[in-house]
Amino acid sequence: MKFLLNDKVIEDSSLPSDFTALRYLREEQGLAGTKEGCASGDCGACTLLVGALEEGKLTYSTLNSCITPIQSLAGKHLVSVEYLATLNGQLHPAQQAMVDCHGSQCGFCTPGFVLSLAGLYENSQAEDMPIDRESVCDAISGNLCRCTGYRPIIDAGLSMVASATKDAPYIELMGKNDKIKAQLKDIQQQEADPVYLRPASLNALIDAKTTHSDAKLIAGGTDLMLENTQRFHDFGTLIDVSYVAELKQLSADDTKLTLGASVTYRDLEDYSQHRYPHIYTLLSRIASRQIRNRGTIGGNVANASPIADLPPLLLAFDADINMMKADGHARTVNINDFYTGYKTTLLGDDELITDFDIDLAKLAQFHRFYKVSKRMEDDISSVMLAVRFAVQDDKITDVRFAFGGMAATPIRAVNAEHCLMNKNTVDEHALEQAIDALRTELTPLSDMRASAQYRLDMACNLIRKAWLELNGTEVVTFSGHGLPESSLNIGGMSHA
Incomplete structure (x- = not known):
């Protein structure tokens, strides 16, 4: 080295x-x-x-x-x-x-x-x-x-x-x-290091994983390395996937946006800033600049944390996850089917995520992302909601409410979604039905970040907020770092 x-x-x-x-x-x-x-x-x-x-x-x-x-x-x-x-x-x-x-x-x-x-x-x-x-x-x-x-x-x-x-x-x-x-x-x-491998292609990665079947895959390592620093676990061989060209692709064709598993939050920030400003705004709330410079989309999804912020976004767009086994066999799984329980997924021990596909038509529809946390940056969500509405002739033809930080896995509020399907966008009665359905559908957890009741109330209010934005109402949202100076002065006291 x-x-x-x-x-x-x-x-x-x-x-x-x-x-x-x-x-x-x-x-x-x-x-x-x-x-x-x-x-x-x-x-x-x-x-x-x-x-x-x-x-x-x-x-x-x-x-x-x-x-x-x-x-x-x-x-x-x-x-x-x-x-x-x-x-x-x-x-x-x-x-x-x-x-x-x-x-x-x-x-x-x-x-x-x-x-x-x-x-x-x-x-x-x-x-x-x-x-x-x-x-x-x-x-x-x-x-x-x-x-x-x-x-x-x-x-x-x-x-x-x-x-x-x-x-x-x-x-x-x-x-x-x-x-x-x-x-x-x-x-x-x-020269290749015998304990820290850096394959540059997907074929080289598969060869490395075949040769070193017990090796751990690492990209940004922002979560994996906690096993070393917090739990004092010593790794043997590590295979760094952040150099694999195929896993770093970030591009769109006529129908879909493809996000490689090793694309970092920073890469996606730069790409989405002018193309997808709501995604860009959410990314400014994820972790910190240091973490976003290294953390990857594939790691955030494969880690299967219920408080991860990108899985709800991918759920809102019905993203497809492309995976490959060490023997070269490839398969595609929709993210709606990917999570099977707390910290468990359909990803096999000999499998890796190569990339994610998002339908460009769905990206063009109304979407919003709301993150509620105690601090503005470098904090974990108490509640995360990703919303998408498809509208035709003033009727809602498709809707997604995807939550993080609410349960053992990232989840969709399917019953609440059904209440708004084929309803007029301004139908407030349908909105109230969706909120009522949400209160019976969700059973949030309680922990140090928020109580179950707080999470449920916040989830209902965020759905109302999204519905108001869908109908053109301007709502106050403090996201990212561009806080107005007026928000820093309360009762004549200046807060840095």
């Missing part, structure tokens, strides 16, 4: 498959600026900035080093917080802005915030894009400050460009990208 760590090429073939990037930085390299806060990808103290060379373009993104195997970063550029101030003998604009705005309080989380803001700065400078409040809040959405001092940190993010030009222009990391590109090109071709 070879990678570029700050300004040094590292070669190491002694590590197990599940050795995390956080442990490698601290234990093997003595770079203790990167902190361990939660070891579960929730707090951002361990944030690492990683550059990847793809099709000749160098881009940087953040990830949680506590749940990222160091082996998965082979061929990439790892930037630790210690490196930023050494580039030309002065603080990085993110660091200087944090100093100027008093953004560091207890200091434990500061390295993570700095790298998240540095990633935003680097990419904004490379793409000549402005830095605004929304982009700053998105960049630090996975960084938790236990001192509750987000206001000065946001101020620091907004003033980074000014910090860079106040005294002298900062020679940013991207300014050295020709040298970095050359170094990364030199280490792209690497």
